[in-house]
Amino acid sequence: MERKGNPASFILPALTFLSMLFAVYMVFVYAPVERTMGIVQKIFYFHVPSAWIAFLAFFCVFLFSIVYLMRREKKWDDLASSSAEVGVLFCSLVxxxxxxxxxxxxxxxxxxxxxxxxxxxxxxxxxxxxxLRYYVADPEKKATLSAVVGIIGFIDVPLVYLSIRWWRTQHPSPVMAGGSDSGLDPDMARAFFTCLAAFTILFVYLLMKRVKLEKLREELDGLQERVEETHPK
Amino acid sequence: MTRTILTILWKDLKIELRTKEAFSASFVFCIIVLVIFNFTLDLTTEEALRLGPGFLWVAFAFAGVLSLNRSFALEKEEGCAQALMLAPVDRGAIYVGKLLANVIFMLVTEIIILPLFVVFFNLDLGGKIPPLLLIFFLGTVGFASVGTIFSAIAANTRMREVMLPILLLPITIPVLIAAVETTAYAMGVRDEASFWFRLLIAYDVVFTVASFLAFEYVVEE
Incomplete structure (x- = not known):
């Protein structure tokens, strides 16, 4: 059992912390203030990477769900459900x-x-x-059923995007969305990509933490069962 | 395979013919939705024509959830699900049989609701009925394809009545939009809907195949 002394368990949080500090520096000190939007535009450096990570996380749910259905090993289910939770977190941030x-x-x-x-x-x-995961009691059932939803849900994403996009073109919006990220200032681009990298590291870190939490919870359940067996009430 | 599908379908139809539970629930519910829309929005005939496709599909989708919920809840009672799983047949065939039954239940309600809709809102749909029925069919297949597998999933949860709509409605957004837009086209409210028609068919194909393949994982014991 690795609790302390494992270099990997120290490197990742340190890396997350340092890259986040650096990202904050890039956003607030290095990158110039946008001419028309002003300081508000800084939120872009957190908004867009969050969206990016949410999509990445949901894609991970899809992949891990497929692997789970093929291999039937609990760790893939832990990874899928943890990705989903982290994904929902970043999606909420967006x-x-x-x-x-x-x-x-x-x-x-x-x-x-x-x-x-x-x-x-x-x-x-x-x-x-x-x-769904919350309402299914049996752990294996929970894993398989949610894997199916994770896969079918992700297949739906391109269709949802297509349909909404086409729907938009027929029902014009009252506001103009303005140009996209075209012509992003090179300094801004550097700050943006730093943020993206920092958020990706943060995602991996949170995912690992969440998976570990799941393992500890399972261990605790096992211990509790043993206590109840040896010391019946 | 075909025999298994037909047996499952016939079983579900027979239960429905005897109890009429799915039909009565979704039929009455559909009427209530239309009445509520009428009171909350107070529509003229032109408005009803413009908004009608949306009303119809909201009613169909909610009523569909009601009848889909029953599809596998029924199997869970009295251990029917176990008996089905013990039967030495392809799981895919069970899925197709259930899907066909669900499509028929939903379509029957839709076909009976359509004339009521015409009467309630004083519309004149004349010769537009055949294309409308085709669209009802395609939209219903798409909705029920995911609905059938999700009904099986929801039947395994503690809160199945709540779980099904929460899982199903977001995922069916593309097919609902496509169905509304093509229905509007068939009613003559919209000039062009070829994209939506293709999307409708694409959705049907993608999700019938995906659910067919995934179904065996859902029903394993």
Whole structure:
């Protein structure tokens, strides 16, 4: 049992901490303030990487679910469910930072823009996934059923995106979404990619932590059972 | 394979013919939804025509959840599910049989609701009925393809009545949008809907195949 002394368990949190510090420096000191949006634009460096990580996490759920159904080893289920939880966390961050950014810049909290709507639908899908896990008692059943939902849900993502996008073109939005990231200042781009890297490391760190928590919980359940066996009430 | 499918289908139809539970629940529910829409939105005939496709599909989707919920809850009672699993047949065939039964239940309700909708909102759909029925069929297959496997999943949970809509409705957003848009086209409200028609078929194919393949994992004991 590795508790302390494992170099890997020290390197990852240290790396996460340092890369986050560096990312904050890049965002607030290094990158220039945007000319029209002003300081509010800084939220972009957290908003977009969060979205990126949420998608990455949901893709991981899909992959780990497939591996679980093929191998039937608990660790793949732990990885899938942990990715889903971390994904929902980052998805929530996207949905919170989005309106904070949109209000001063576009003048509205929310617009049914395709990316925004897709994020909301994803959030709903994976919150459903987590609820399903909560309501199934048997651990193996829980793992298989949620793996099926993890796979079918992810297959749906391109179709949801396509349909919302096409729907948007027919029901024009009241606000103009403005240009995308085209022509991003090179200094801003550097800050952005630093953030992206830092968030990816953070994702891996959180995922590992969450998986470990799951293992400890299982260990605890095992111990509890043994206590109840040897010392019946 | 075909025989197994037909046996499962016939079994479900027979239960339904005797109890009429799925039909009565979804039929009454559909009418209630239409009545509520009428009161909450107070529509004129033109508005009803423009918003009608959306009303219909909201009613169909919610009523569909009701009848889908029963599909596997029924098997769980009296240990029918176990007996089904013990039967030496392909799990895929069970899925297809259940899917067909669910599609038929939903379609029957939809076909009976359509004239009521026309009467309630004083519409004139004339010769638009055959294309409408085709779209009802395609939309229902898409909705029920995921609905059938999710009904089996939800039947394993402690809160199955709640779990099914929460899992199913977000995932069926593409097919619902496509069904509403093509229905609007068939009613003559929209000029062009070829993209939606293709999306509708794509959704049907993708999710029928995916659910067919995944079904064996859901029902294993």
């Amino acid at each position: 949905l919170i930072t989005g309106p904070i950014w949109a209000k001063p810049v576009w003048g509205v909290w929310w617009t049914w823009d395709s990316r925004l709507t897709l994020t909301l639908v994803l959030w709903l899908l994976y919150v459903g996934y987590m609820m």
